[in-house]
Amino acid sequence: MSRTHRVIPGLPLTLGYTLFYLSALVLLPLAALALKAGQMSAPEFFRVITDPVVTASLRLTFFASTLAALINAVFGLIVAWSLVRYDFPLRRLFDAVIDFPFALPTAVAGLTFANLFLKDGWLGGFGPRLVEGVNALAGLTGAGPLLPSGALDWLTFPYTGQTGGIVIVLVFVGLPFVVRTVQPVLLEWDPEYEIAARSLGAKPATIFARVIFPEIAPAWVSGVALAFARAVGEYGSVIFIAANIPGRSQIAPLQIVTRLDDFQYAQASAIGVVLLAISLLILLVINGLESFSRRHERTA
Amino acid sequence: MAGAPIAAKTALGPIKPAPPPHPVARTVLVTLAVSFLTIFILVPLVNVFVQAFAKGLDGYLAVFWPPQPAPEQVLSVVQQRKLAEAAVQAGRTWHAIGLTLSVAAIVVPLNICFGLAAAWATTKFNFRGRALLISLIDLPFSVSPVVAGLVFVLLLGRNGIFGDWATHLTWIDPFSLRWVGFEAGFPLAFERDYSGVIFTPLAIVLASVFVTFPFVARSLTPLMESQGTDEELAALSLGASGWRTFFKITVPNVKWALLYGVILCTARAFGEFGAVSVVSGHVDVNDTMPLRIEKLWNEYNNQAAFTVASVLALLAVFTLVAKAAIEWKAARDLPQNQGHSSQ
Amino acid sequence: MSSRLKTRLAGVALGLIALAGAAAAAEVRLLNVSYDPTRELYAVIGQNFAAKWKAQTGDKVTVELSNGGSGKQARSVIDGLNADVVTLALGWDVTAIEKAGLINSGWQNKFPNHASPYTSTIAFLVRKGNPKGIKDWSDLLRPGVEVITANPKTSGGARWSFLSLWGAFAKARTHDFTTAAGQAEAKAAADAAKDFPIYNDAEARGKVSEIFNKHVPVLDAGARGSTVTFAQKQIGDVLLNWENELWLAKDEFGADKFDIVYPSTSILTEPPVAVVDKVVDQRGTRKVAEAYLSYLYTPEAQDVIGQLHYRPRDVAALNKYSAELPKIPFFTIDETYGGWAKAQATFFADGGIFDQFYKPAN
Structure with missing residues (x-):
C-alpha cells in the first residue's frame, strides 16, 4: 500500500476535504454536546444519568431495541433466505418493498402503526375486523354471515400505547438493515459446497448450521447491530405509538426532549452523551468485527 | 463493511x-x-x-388544489371562511413540498462531493487512523435524530457556542428569487430574508446534512475497496492526470453505487422528522413535508395528513423503482466491468 | 422605497448568504410564538389584523405562527427563535424568557388585564351520553375511569389541569368572576394571601397522585396531542383540557361524538401575551408588534375570541357567548398557589412533586 500511496494522487485534497467537512458538520456539533454535558460536575452528571426515571427510560430503550433487533435477526434472515433461495408469487414485489422503511418518514410510520394497532384498527382489532370482512364478502354473494360476530374477539393486538407498539415500530425501522446486509452474501454464496455436503449425506439443517451460517454470520451480526443502533436513537415513530409515561413508557430520546423543554440543557446533553457513547461503542464493535472477519477470510 | x-x-x-x-x-x-x-x-x-383516499379522489386533490366556487355562486360567511382556510392550508402544503425539495437540492450535492472525496481517501490509500475515520463517517447513522437536532441548538442557539454570531446573521433565501418587473430597474429580486440560523430553513439544511451524511460515502466504499487501484494506476502510468483518471475511470466504475447512495440520501432528506423537528421551532415557514404531516394531524385533519404522507410514500415507491432499475442495469453491466478490471 | 431597492441590489448580486443588513424583505413579517390550541384562533386574528393594518397604514403585514407545547415554545425563543410576540399558556413561561433577558420586566402591565386578553378554564370532555357518568373531579377517581391529559412538564394546559385537580381536591376558595364585585373580592383575596397550606394538603396529593398513577394511560407532550389521543385514537373516558380545546374537538369531530362536562369548580386561567423587546428592537418591528397585541383587546377581536370559545375580557362579547361559556366558580393561581413561580418550583421543577409521583418503585 505504501507504494501506491506515492503514485495515486489526491490524498491531501480528499483527506483534507473529508476531515474538514466531517469536523465542521459532525464532530464540531457533537463536541458542543460533550462540552455542554461537561459543564456539570462529575457527581451531578452521575446523578442525572442514574435518576430512576432516566435509567427506566434507558432500560426501556434498550429492552425494546434488543427485542426488535432479535425479531429482525430471526425474521430478517428468513426473509433474506426466502427471497434469494425460493421462488414464490410476488417475490420481486416483496424484495422491492424491503427498502420502504428507509424511505418512509418515521413520523408517518408512527402514525400509521398507531392507527393500525388501535383497539379497533386493522391489526389491533384483527379478529373482529376479519369477521366483519368475511361476513361482508359473504353478504355480497348473497349468503348470510359466515362467522358469528364475536367469534374472533380474542384475536386482537391493541398495542398502541403499549410497549408492544414500541417494539413493532422499531422492528419496522430496523428490518431493511438486516435483510440488506445478509442478502448480498447469500447471493454471492456458491452452492457447490452445499451440493458437495449433500452428496456426502449431510442433512439440510446440518448444512445450514455448519456450512452456510458461518459464511453469513459476520454480515448478519453487523446488520443486526445496525438495526439495534438505529432503534436506540429512534424518536419520531415511537412517540406516536408509545404512552410516554415517565418511568414506564418514555424512551430515552423523549427524556432528552422533556429535559430540554424544562430548560435543563446540561441534563439533556448528559443523556445525549450516554446515548452517543453507546452508539459509538456499537459502531466500533461492528467495524472491529468486520475487519476481524476480513482478516480471518484472508488467512483462511 | x-x-x-x-x-x-x-x-x-x-x-x-x-x-x-x-x-x-x-x-x-x-x-x-x-x-x-x-x-x-x-x-x-x-x-x-x-x-x-378516505374522502375520495376529490378530497385527495382538494388538499393541494382547494375547490374553487363558481363565480356566480353566493356563499355564506361560514363557507367563505372555510374556502379561505382551505386555500391557506393548501398554500402551506405547497410551501412544505417546495422547502423539502429545496433542502434536498442543497443537501444531496454537498453529500455527493463529500462522499466521493471520503471514499477516494479511505479506499485508495492506507493511513493511520483510517478505521477510526470510517467509524466517524458512520457515526451519524446511529446518532439519535433528537441528539442531531440538539447539537445544532447547542452550537447555534442564542446561548450556544456561536450563538452571538449566528443569531445576528441575516441571509437571503436564494429560493425566493422572483420576477418583479422592470418598473424599478432590475427585474429580479429576492422576496425573503431571514435573521438567525437556528429555527430557520438554514438549520433544517444543517440537520439534514448531518443525518444523511454517510449515505453516499458508505455506498461507495465497499465497491471502491473491492475494485482496488489497478485501473487508476494503469491510467496514471499512461499519462492521464489525476482528475482525468478520477472522472474517466473511477466515477464510471462506481456510477451505480453512487446513484444508489444518492437515492437513499435523497429519501432520508425527504423523510427526516426528529432532527428537523428540533431545529424547526414549529414555525410554519420551516415546515418540511414530515413536519407538515404532523401539523395537519394535530389540526385533526387526518385525511390531509395521510394525503401528504402518501405523496412521500409515492416518492418512496418511485425511489424504490429507480433503485430496482439501477440494480438491473448494474447487474447487466457487471460482466463487462469484471472483464475490464481483470485486464 | 429603500428597502425595496436594497432587495433588488441583493438580486443583482445574487449573493446566497449575505451578512447582516444586505437584504430586506418586501413586507413586514411578525412571528407569533404561541401554545398548542391557539392555532385556529391566531390564524383568524392574524388575517383580520393584516387587513386592518393595511387599511390603516397601507403596509402589508403577515403574521407567521409557531405552535407547540408552551414550555418548548419559550425555550425555542430563548434559544434563538426570533419571535416578535409570544402568546403563551402561562405567565411562568414568559417569565423564563424575561429571565433570559429578552423581555423587559413589567411586561404584565404593558397590556390591560395583566397582559392577558382572554381567560379560559379547564373542563372535561366525555364520550357522547357520558357513559361513565363523570360529573365532577371526584368521579375521576372511580375505578376503571381512564383520564387523558398531557404531561405537565411539557404542556402549559396540562399544568393548569394539574393545578385545577389539586385545587379542587383541596377545596380552594372560589369567586364569581362574572361580577365586578366578585373580581374585586378575588383580587383582594389574592393580595391578602400570605401562606399557602395547599401545597401540604395530603388528601389532594394522594388523590392527584392516584389519578396520574392509576388512571392516566397515556401522557402526550402537548395539550393538542392529548386531544388527538382521546378523540382520534379513542383512548380514555375523560379528557382534561382547555375549555376552548374541548369545544374545538366537539366542532371538528361532530357534536354527536362528545359531550362537554363542567365540574363544580375549576381554575381561572389567564394566558399572557408579551412583545419580545430584544427581537422587535433588533428587527425594527416594535410598532406593528404592539399594535398586533393591542388589537386583541378590540371588540372585533374579542368577538372572534368568544366565537372560538375563549372567555373574552370584553363584557359584551362574554355575554354574547355566555350560553357556551357557562358560569362556574373559579379559584385563581395567585390566591391559591401564590403565583406561578412558587407553583412551578414546588410541582413541576426537576425533582418536584410531579416527578415524585413517577419515581419507579426500586
Missing part, C-alpha cells in the same frame, strides 16, 4: 441452482417471510393510501 446494507448489489437474479429445497422448510420459511413482510410493510403501505 458496515455500509453493507446499502451496498449496491442486492439485485435478485434468477433463483440459484442450489440443491433441491426441502419442501417443508420451503413452505414454512416462505410463509413466515411473506406474512412478516405483509404485516410489517405491505399493510402500513396500503393503510397510508386508504386513509389518504
Whole structure:
C-alpha cells in the first residue's frame, strides 16, 4: 500500500476535504454536546444519568431495541433466505418493498402503526375486523354471515400505547438493515459446497448450521447491530405509538426532549452523551468485527 | 463493511441452482417471510393510501388544489371562511413540498462531493487512523435524530457556542428569487430574508446534512475497496492526470453505487422528522413535508395528513423503482466491468 | 422605497448568504410564538389584523405562527427563535424568557388585564351520553375511569389541569368572576394571601397522585396531542383540557361524538401575551408588534375570541357567548398557589412533586 500511496494522487485534497467537512458538520456539533454535558460536575452528571426515571427510560430503550433487533435477526434472515433461495408469487414485489422503511418518514410510520394497532384498527382489532370482512364478502354473494360476530374477539393486538407498539415500530425501522446486509452474501454464496455436503449425506439443517451460517454470520451480526443502533436513537415513530409515561413508557430520546423543554440543557446533553457513547461503542464493535472477519477470510 | 446494507448489489437474479429445497422448510420459511413482510410493510403501505383516499379522489386533490366556487355562486360567511382556510392550508402544503425539495437540492450535492472525496481517501490509500475515520463517517447513522437536532441548538442557539454570531446573521433565501418587473430597474429580486440560523430553513439544511451524511460515502466504499487501484494506476502510468483518471475511470466504475447512495440520501432528506423537528421551532415557514404531516394531524385533519404522507410514500415507491432499475442495469453491466478490471 | 431597492441590489448580486443588513424583505413579517390550541384562533386574528393594518397604514403585514407545547415554545425563543410576540399558556413561561433577558420586566402591565386578553378554564370532555357518568373531579377517581391529559412538564394546559385537580381536591376558595364585585373580592383575596397550606394538603396529593398513577394511560407532550389521543385514537373516558380545546374537538369531530362536562369548580386561567423587546428592537418591528397585541383587546377581536370559545375580557362579547361559556366558580393561581413561580418550583421543577409521583418503585 505504501507504494501506491506515492503514485495515486489526491490524498491531501480528499483527506483534507473529508476531515474538514466531517469536523465542521459532525464532530464540531457533537463536541458542543460533550462540552455542554461537561459543564456539570462529575457527581451531578452521575446523578442525572442514574435518576430512576432516566435509567427506566434507558432500560426501556434498550429492552425494546434488543427485542426488535432479535425479531429482525430471526425474521430478517428468513426473509433474506426466502427471497434469494425460493421462488414464490410476488417475490420481486416483496424484495422491492424491503427498502420502504428507509424511505418512509418515521413520523408517518408512527402514525400509521398507531392507527393500525388501535383497539379497533386493522391489526389491533384483527379478529373482529376479519369477521366483519368475511361476513361482508359473504353478504355480497348473497349468503348470510359466515362467522358469528364475536367469534374472533380474542384475536386482537391493541398495542398502541403499549410497549408492544414500541417494539413493532422499531422492528419496522430496523428490518431493511438486516435483510440488506445478509442478502448480498447469500447471493454471492456458491452452492457447490452445499451440493458437495449433500452428496456426502449431510442433512439440510446440518448444512445450514455448519456450512452456510458461518459464511453469513459476520454480515448478519453487523446488520443486526445496525438495526439495534438505529432503534436506540429512534424518536419520531415511537412517540406516536408509545404512552410516554415517565418511568414506564418514555424512551430515552423523549427524556432528552422533556429535559430540554424544562430548560435543563446540561441534563439533556448528559443523556445525549450516554446515548452517543453507546452508539459509538456499537459502531466500533461492528467495524472491529468486520475487519476481524476480513482478516480471518484472508488467512483462511 | 458496515455500509453493507446499502451496498449496491442486492439485485435478485434468477433463483440459484442450489440443491433441491426441502419442501417443508420451503413452505414454512416462505410463509413466515411473506406474512412478516405483509404485516410489517405491505399493510402500513396500503393503510397510508386508504386513509389518504378516505374522502375520495376529490378530497385527495382538494388538499393541494382547494375547490374553487363558481363565480356566480353566493356563499355564506361560514363557507367563505372555510374556502379561505382551505386555500391557506393548501398554500402551506405547497410551501412544505417546495422547502423539502429545496433542502434536498442543497443537501444531496454537498453529500455527493463529500462522499466521493471520503471514499477516494479511505479506499485508495492506507493511513493511520483510517478505521477510526470510517467509524466517524458512520457515526451519524446511529446518532439519535433528537441528539442531531440538539447539537445544532447547542452550537447555534442564542446561548450556544456561536450563538452571538449566528443569531445576528441575516441571509437571503436564494429560493425566493422572483420576477418583479422592470418598473424599478432590475427585474429580479429576492422576496425573503431571514435573521438567525437556528429555527430557520438554514438549520433544517444543517440537520439534514448531518443525518444523511454517510449515505453516499458508505455506498461507495465497499465497491471502491473491492475494485482496488489497478485501473487508476494503469491510467496514471499512461499519462492521464489525476482528475482525468478520477472522472474517466473511477466515477464510471462506481456510477451505480453512487446513484444508489444518492437515492437513499435523497429519501432520508425527504423523510427526516426528529432532527428537523428540533431545529424547526414549529414555525410554519420551516415546515418540511414530515413536519407538515404532523401539523395537519394535530389540526385533526387526518385525511390531509395521510394525503401528504402518501405523496412521500409515492416518492418512496418511485425511489424504490429507480433503485430496482439501477440494480438491473448494474447487474447487466457487471460482466463487462469484471472483464475490464481483470485486464 | 429603500428597502425595496436594497432587495433588488441583493438580486443583482445574487449573493446566497449575505451578512447582516444586505437584504430586506418586501413586507413586514411578525412571528407569533404561541401554545398548542391557539392555532385556529391566531390564524383568524392574524388575517383580520393584516387587513386592518393595511387599511390603516397601507403596509402589508403577515403574521407567521409557531405552535407547540408552551414550555418548548419559550425555550425555542430563548434559544434563538426570533419571535416578535409570544402568546403563551402561562405567565411562568414568559417569565423564563424575561429571565433570559429578552423581555423587559413589567411586561404584565404593558397590556390591560395583566397582559392577558382572554381567560379560559379547564373542563372535561366525555364520550357522547357520558357513559361513565363523570360529573365532577371526584368521579375521576372511580375505578376503571381512564383520564387523558398531557404531561405537565411539557404542556402549559396540562399544568393548569394539574393545578385545577389539586385545587379542587383541596377545596380552594372560589369567586364569581362574572361580577365586578366578585373580581374585586378575588383580587383582594389574592393580595391578602400570605401562606399557602395547599401545597401540604395530603388528601389532594394522594388523590392527584392516584389519578396520574392509576388512571392516566397515556401522557402526550402537548395539550393538542392529548386531544388527538382521546378523540382520534379513542383512548380514555375523560379528557382534561382547555375549555376552548374541548369545544374545538366537539366542532371538528361532530357534536354527536362528545359531550362537554363542567365540574363544580375549576381554575381561572389567564394566558399572557408579551412583545419580545430584544427581537422587535433588533428587527425594527416594535410598532406593528404592539399594535398586533393591542388589537386583541378590540371588540372585533374579542368577538372572534368568544366565537372560538375563549372567555373574552370584553363584557359584551362574554355575554354574547355566555350560553357556551357557562358560569362556574373559579379559584385563581395567585390566591391559591401564590403565583406561578412558587407553583412551578414546588410541582413541576426537576425533582418536584410531579416527578415524585413517577419515581419507579426500586
